[in-house]
Amino acid sequence: MKPIMKRLRVFLWVAAWVLCFPGPAQANAGVPMIFLTLPGMALALVPVMFLEMQVLAKGLGLTRRVAFKVSAWANLLTTVVGVPLTWAILTVLEGVTGGDRAYGIDTPAKKLLAVTWQAPWLIPYEADHNLYWMVPAAMMWLLVPTFFMSWWLEYLAAARMLRDADRARLQSAMFRANLLSYAFLELCALGWLLFEIVFVV
Structure with a gap:
């Protein structure tokens, strides 16, 4: 439990530091990806709402107004x-699985583990200046489990709002809506990664 408590303390310290002094914040203690994924998801909220509205309106036979209301609340x-x-x-x-230690990124396998297994709290490897590609790559990976959580939560939210809707049909519509919106988010993250590789390096 000690590594977890240590990370919690670091997270709270970094959160306070970023909120109070955003300029000097450093990644020396690692990069908690929540600070990058959450603002990114918030920025994409409006286009995602409209994308999912289209799927819900068509898949459930809802008016666009009702579909947008469901999409908005579910995505919030x-x-x-x-x-x-x-x-x-x-x-x-x-x-708890040992991913909080630096194993290096000197092989393709270690690079892959650094942006998957260690994606939630990135090891910075600042000496090698690798965060430019690690952050968007980690974001692409984190979108995968977030998709499943999103689908589940949005289905529950929609089921409460559309009590008369067929549950199987609603679940299917929510899956397709999230598939579309997360494909959009993955493309945005991929575009960021390619931009970093082509124009920043």
Whole structure:
């Protein structure tokens, strides 16, 4: 439990530091990806709402107004609860399985582990200046488990709002809506990664 408590203290310290002094914040203690994924998800909230509205309206025979209301509330729930909860679970798993140690990134396999297993709380490897590609790559990976959490939470939210809807049909529509919105988010993260590789390096 000690590594987890240590990470919690670091997380709270970094959170306070970023909020109070955003300029000088450093990644020396690692990079808690929640600080990058959550703002990114918030920025993408409006286009995601509209994308999912289209799927829900067509798949469930709803008016666009009702479909947008369902999409808006469901996506707000995902952003406020789903994204932080997914990150917290993955961070705990990273810590208890030994992912909180620096293993290096000198092989393709280690690079892959650094942005998957260690994605929730990135090891910075600042001496090698690798965060430019690690952050968007880790974000692409984190979108995968977040998709499943989002689908589940949004289905629960929609089921409460559309009590008369067929549950199987609603679940299918929510799956397709999230598949579309997360494909959009993955493309955004991929675009960021390619931009960093082509124009920044």
